[in-house]
Amino acid sequence: MVPAMELRGVSKHFGSVIALQDIDIKVHPGEVHCLLGDNGAGKSTLIKILSGVHRPSRGQILVDGKEVQFRSPRDAAEYGVAAVFQDLGMIPLMSISRNFFLGREPVKGIFPFSRFDKEKANAVARQAMADVGIDIRDPTQAVGTLSGGERQSVAIARAIHFGARVLILDEPTSALGVHQAANVLKFTIEARLRGLAVIFISHNINHAYPVGDMFTMLNRGRNTGTYKKSEITRNEVLSIMSGGEDMEAVERDLERLLESVRPVQG
């Protein structure tokens, strides 16, 4: 099967800083590909390259097997690659349907009397949300009144509605409560069931592991391994993410520190 999206040898330099080095990733339709890494691993830079915010310094981006160059996030969206950012993508003081169609407003009437078709926008936004399993109360209510999880859902529904075939979710659960996070994970699976390729960026293994089919670990700007779910356990993922023995070393250091403090307290 041709990957829906593929990176070949992608590197990104900011001045003398090498943010990403030779990244290869393949994401197939109907697959959730988790990108895992600690802070500073290069996740953010990678998302920005995937979604068209940054251009890679070296390497190729392929969509459906054809090489592409994204000039902007909008450009990436034209190719069916849509990113749902944690905080970006929604304007709190605008209504759900206005946000939903921002930049792609349906219009009716003839210039100079062409106008934003609000009825259609409201109806379509409502339907698109229902399609991903959310019943919005009122499409004219401000996005700012929604909870974080609901906002994510609107953004995901929007991406799907506008024909995204590759959905990039940037830390979709990090700011959410348990219940909301579960909802977002549910939408992730729905998107996968629809045949979308999903790139799921997270540093929370507990959220990523249940939904993921493939796991790519990033560390210090490098790909430290791509595994199928059957090849790796949750703990193995965790230990690779944190740099393996580092965590044990930290624990030993803490133990020693506590030992040294104890007599003083006693």
Add this chain to the structure above:
Amino acid sequence: MRSPVLMEDDCSGWTMTPMDQGARRLAGTEQPGTNAGVVSKHRDGPDERVRHTGWLMRLLRRPESGAAGGLLAAFLIFAFLPGAGALFSLQGSMTFLTLSAELGVLASAAALLIIAGEFDLSVGSMIGFAGVVIGLTVRELNMPLWGGIASAFAVSVIVGWFNGLIVVSTRLPSFIVTLASLFILRGLSIGLTRGITGRTQIPYILQDVPDPWVASLFNGHILRGLFQWMGDMGWIATRSDGVPFIPGIPMSIVWCVGIAVVASWVLTSTRFGNWIYASGGDALVARNVGVPVSRVKIVLFICTACAATLVATIQVTEAGSADTLRGTLKEFEAIIAAVIGGVLLTGGYGTVYGAILGTLIFGFVQMGIFYTGIDTDWFKVFLGAVILAAVLVNNYIRAKALGEGAR
């Protein structure tokens, strides 16, 4: 594609037992009845989490509700003050409406620009400069009046475009960029006029122009027949020669209403309006989804400059002269009117009709203080208090609009 049933085995540590109905539907495995009572989606009927809000609450949540209340309060307060009777007469109200109309033109354009997240502090100077352009082209270059007015609009398009271009290309605050324009334009007005004519005023602009009818588009009155008829019937006061004191509705009010209606329609009902809200709400988000934020802002800077030129044209045709100091401080009055009317100073929220209500408060109180004989020096004190009150009320309304607890 993997079967969704498999996933239930995979989700150790994460409870996903009630597989979402939607997912099952998509996977074609939905079995009626199996999920009953587990997932409540409220597909039929309203969501129980929506508190019923009455029409009054919804009305109060509109951004201009504070200004509407303020105007009502001003009406009531002045109704009980001695000497304010004249304020509510036809003449008095026409005076205050005329006074508000010019500001309304500016405030409508300013409201759009503020909602898009920018300021234009140069509109006051632009009024003076546009007047000077009309005066100089007509008097010194012997242009017809329409030519002078067209030149002024051409100049204002360039000024607005230039303001906008600098703001969007440097990402500097528009406050400082247009503050510079404020001084440059005012200096140019005075410098050019004194350099060419030796004075700071250009009188007799309308004298001997080949097209005096053009002036009537800006300084005339409509519905003259109706007002004459009302005067003949003795319903409204007339002068000794039988012409009513108020011969009709001044063109400035017509322009103001026309521009407010168009601006409001553009803002709330067009794609461009959606882009205006988005540009002020979050320019980065707007750019990322493909909204041409820079173009939106430049167009709106051109609109404010053109609104200033329209006001200048009205003033020049009414007075028959141009003065280099015209329009001083109008930029602040326009911003104040918009803010009193519920436009959020940081952008992304507000309405044109709110700005018009703010303008009416401004004009009404100014006239009210004049008619009731209160020392007009106190107008500024009042203005300051109203601005503060407006900002507090707007803040409260916005919090209400977003629901309590939301940011």
